[in-house]
Amino acid sequence: MTKLKHFGYLKIKHFVIFLTTLLFVSCRQNLKTLSKIEGKQVEIDSTYGVTDSIAEFILPYHKRVEEVLDSTLAYASWDITKTDGTYNTSAGNLMADIILEQAAPIFKSRTGTDLDFVLLNHGGIRSSISEGKVSARTAFEVMPFENNISIVELKGTSVKEMLSYLIQSKRAHPVAGIQLVLNTDDSIKSLTIKGEPFDENKNYYVATSDYLVSGGDDMVFFKDALEVTDIDYKIRSAMIDFFTKVDTLSPKVDLRYYKVQ
Structure with missing residues (x-):
């Protein structure tokens, strides 16, 4: 009797294995693979109406974003x-x-190195x-762009190229x-x-945007960077953080960059 019980158990076990294998093979045979992707441009115009259910779902989130x-x-x-000065402006200085x-x-805490100066682009x-x-x-x-702040290490010779570019x-x-003063010529x-x-034999650390580091606005002198550090901090985020901690903004056109008369 015991042998018959074991025989019945083995039959069931073998059947389960057979069924599992069959299902596995069947599933493998029904697998579908992507063979082609097609797309088309759909113009959104006044003929498309608002879907009330979606609009109602989004509304509270939209209101909260607007409030913030x-x-x-x-x-x-x-x-x-950025138009109230010739060599520097109130918006640019800010x-x-x-x-x-x-x-x-941030740069100091991560690298132990001091930041020397900043260069951005007027545009x-x-x-x-x-x-x-x-x-x-x-x-x-x-600042509608997603530009991050990058810190670039430049040789003094590259800084001289930067000055030529500015002029x-x-x-x-x-x-x-920095303070850059030009003669009449x-x-x-x-x-x-x-x-x-300024010491031409010294290396300087300049904060700028990742867009300019990549050669934007023809600032090709950044290609000679000895090292580039992305501090993962958007320019726009820096602005918001600064606005949050100050009470009043009062930037002026000053003497950081000018020409003698």
């Missing part, structure tokens, strides 16, 4: 623009000063800041941490970095 974007973070004492203040401690500022309240939405309007471009590219009268005379 429009919450007042600081106050601008006057209109801040942007460069923000990067210097916000990026320097990267996409909006003025009107007198009155300043919000997170302001930062998105001024020849005749645009108020934002800088901070556009030759350099003086250059100080962090209050010290």
